[in-house]
Amino acid sequence: MSALEQGRVRPGGDGLANTAAEKLRSMVPAAGAMAYPFLLDAFHLAVSPAAGPVSFGRLVLAALCLLVATAAPLLGLACAYRMTKAEPSSFELRARRLAYLSIAAPPLFVLTGVGLGLLHIPVSDELVWVAGWLVACLYVLLGGEQERPAGSAAIAPSIAKWRVTHGVAAAIILLHLAFHLTNHLLGWLGPNAHAAMMKAGRTVYRSSVVEPILVALMLFQVAVGVRLAWRWSALPADAYRVFQIGSGIYLAAFILTHLNSALVSARAVHHIDTNWAWASGAPTGLIHDPWSIRLVPHYALGVFFVLAHLASGLRGVLIAHGAATTFANRIWAAGLAAGGLLAIAIMSGLCGARI
Numbered sequence: 001m002s003a004l005e006q007g008r009v010r011p012g013g014d015g016l017a018n019t020a021a022e023k024l025r026s027m028v029p030a031a032g033a034m035a036y037p038f039l040l041d042a043f044h045l046a047v048s049p050a051a052g053p054v055s056f057g058r059l060v061l062a063a064l065c066l067l068v069a070t071a072a073p074l075l076g077l078a079c080a081y082r083m084t085k086a087e088p089s090s091f092e093l094r095a096r097r098l099a100y101l102s103i104a105a106p107p108l109f110v111l112t113g114v115g116l117g118l119l120h121i122p123v124s125d126e127l128v129w130v131a132g133w134l135v136a137c138l139y140v141l142l143g144g145e146q147e148r149p150a151g152s153a154a155i156a157p158s159i160a161k162w163r164v165t166h167g168v169a170a171a172i173i174l175l176h177l178a179f180h181l182t183n184h185l186l187g188w189l190g191p192n193a194h195a196a197m198m199k200a201g202r203t204v205y206r207s208s209v210v211e212p213i214l215v216a217l218m219l220f221q222v223a224v225g226v227r228l229a230w231r232w233s234a235l236p237a238d239a240y241r242v243f244q245i246g247s248g249i250y251l252a253a254f255i256l257t258h259l260n261s262a263l264v265s266a267r268a269v270h271h272i273d274t275n276w277a278w279a280s281g282a283p284t285g286l287i288h289d290p291w292s293i294r295l296v297p298h299y300a301l302g303v304f305f306v307l308a309h310l311a312s313g314l315r316g317v318l319i320a321h322g323a324a325t326t327f328a329n330r331i332w333a334a335g336l337a338a339g340g341l342l343a344i345a346i347m348s349g350l351c352g353a354r355i
């Protein structure tokens with residue numbers, strides 16, 4: 001169906017103006033992503049007075065900036081949901097997918113910083129970031145309208161097989177994740193307790209047999225997840241499905257960024273031990289370092305979305321096996337609440353809280 005048939009492009013001056021305004025409105029999630037690093041910069045300015053202690057007003061401003069930055073993916077989720085409809089035009093589909101991509105702004109901004117460092121490109125992260133999103137906006141705005149193949153609204157059987165594979169791989173990855181996140185919770189007892197558990201764990205997950213399998217599984221999961229998200233993002237979806245796609249896109253960007261930071265940049269290139277000091281940005285800490293503050297939303301949402309994404313998958317499995325939708329929805333909500341609490345607990349430890 002062409003854009004004209006859908007009544008989206010009407011002849012006459014008003015129609016064109018409406019369409020232009022509508023198209024620009026679709027760029028709101030990208031604008032939110034562009035603003036993301038500046039919220040972190042504002043946080044840093046607020047917590048770093050030129051002299052004397054941080055005033056109450058500055059503390060409130062800093063808390064607000066960090067809260068809005070951490071909640072930034074919500075804008076992408078809300079816009080992706082609002083843009084979801086059956087039979088979208090090519091432009092609408094591109095705009096919807098850009099909204100989904102904006103959800104991953106926190107890990108993508110970390111990747112930008114680490115990537116520029118690895119490539120020795122002495123350009124400001126913010127400049128590259130804004131330029132990248134502007135290019136993405138131009139691609140969405142200026143791309144053509146193509147006829148979409150008939151039957152594209154159905155999920156192909158081959159995709160259904162990938163869904164099962166994605167679930168089985170997740171169950172295996174969960175073993176490492178349960179250990180990994182419990183390890184970070186031990187930060188509450190201090191770096192020594194964290195190091196002792198990590199030392200024991202490394203004998204397994206860093207062994208020459210397990211580590212390549214773990215990393216390969218993670219990369220496989222990202223590839224299959226992106227394939228599924230690409231397909232699902234073209235189809236009509238309820239709020240639960242939009243959340244599942246959005247959290248999956250965040251996780252895909254998080255995993256690539258995290259593996260690049262830990263295995264490539266820290267271990268392989270800079271020969272840094274990826275221990276508690278590395279994760280917590282010692283000695284300055286995550287909160288007071290202008291670069292490392294970006295790791296706070298990145299890690300916090302990584303922990304939240306990994307549990308929330310698993311809860312979304314579990315909800316689907318429960319409904320497919322005949323469980324009542326209200327029961328499955330409660331399990332989903334409990335998963336999100338658990339993810340939120342775990343994220344707050346781990347981040348408090350990483351930022352210095354101790355018992």
Ligand code: HEM
Pocket residue numbers: 177180184198202205206211214215218255258262273274275276278279299300302303306346347350
């Ligand atoms: C607060 C959140 C997180 C922090 C602070 C963190 C920190 C770390 C650290 C310090 C390492 C290096 C481990 C070592 O040297 O033994 C690491 C490795 C890794 N992390 Fe995380 N992580 C977090 C969340 C996650 C999540 C949510 C996932 C999965 C989605 C994940 C997956 C991995 C993987 C696969 C490795 C590589 C393991 C290896 O072969 O060494 N992490 N992480």
